[in-house]
Amino acid sequence: MNARVRSVAQVALFVAVAFTSTPVLAACPVVTHAVLTAALEAVVDPGGNGGLGNEMWATVVDRDGVVCLVAKSGAAGEQWPGSRVISAQKANTANAFSLLGLALSTANLYSAVQPGGSLYGLQHSNPVDTAVAYTGSSATWGTAADDLIGDKIGGVNVFGGGLALYTSGGALVGGIGVSGDTSCTDHIVAWKVRDSLGFDRLDVNPTAGVSATGDDNIIFDITGSHGNFKSKSGFGHPDCGFGEKPIAQALPTSHPVGP
DSSP: OOHHHHHHHHHHHHHHHHHHOOOOOTTSOSOOHHHHHHHHHHHHTTOOSOTTOOOOEEEEEETTSBEEEEEESSSTTSSOTTHHHHHHHHHHHHHHTOOSSBOOOGGGGTGGGSTTSTTTTGGGSSOOOHHHHTOSOGGGTTSTTOTTTTSBOOOOOOSSSEEEEEOTTSOEEEEEEEESSOHHHHHHHHHHHHHHHTOBOTTTTTOBOSSTTSSSOOOOOEEEETTEEEESSSOOOOOOSSSHHHHHHTHHHHSOSOO
């Protein structure tokens, strides 16, 4: 086969593959929709998370930021509708800004993105793809057929509820985002769900965080208010004020990372 014929054949093969291949979510963390839903409901239903006691959304993305799963607790319509996309945004953020050696929760980003912070302006990067966020039927929301699945949602969220996912094999495989209550409760629920699913193996590499316990827990070290505040660590988050603070601070003990 001469070079010109070979080139044409290669192009034809590429085009054929491009138009006949189906995207495969091979990189998705190994968890099913049923398992994620059960884990979310097991954390939300008994309470004990502070906040407002709302039903919640949870989204999982893979390491490339592709949405793998979207789940909800409670019956359809019992959640804040706007929190579905926020949960996906949080999952994307935690995945996008965590590494094998450094885990950053979305809660850790709150102070860092404020004027004068080390990551000021980050929240305006990587905007949500609205064509992905609002496509399809709302009847699929939170089901195994949610229209977000298989697409990159994008977005950067800088308050509690997003955590990176680490496996027992030492891999960073994506992120989980939870939304639907106060941002502090969102963080608590996300932490407990991650623990339940076994994707909290920050101990393997090991992976460090910016909190006092060396993980990606929420940090309450902000003083001041109304635009005149400061975080001692630079990664602090406001106290939401609905009983979440002691619960969140106890998470490294009540639900420690690792096996």
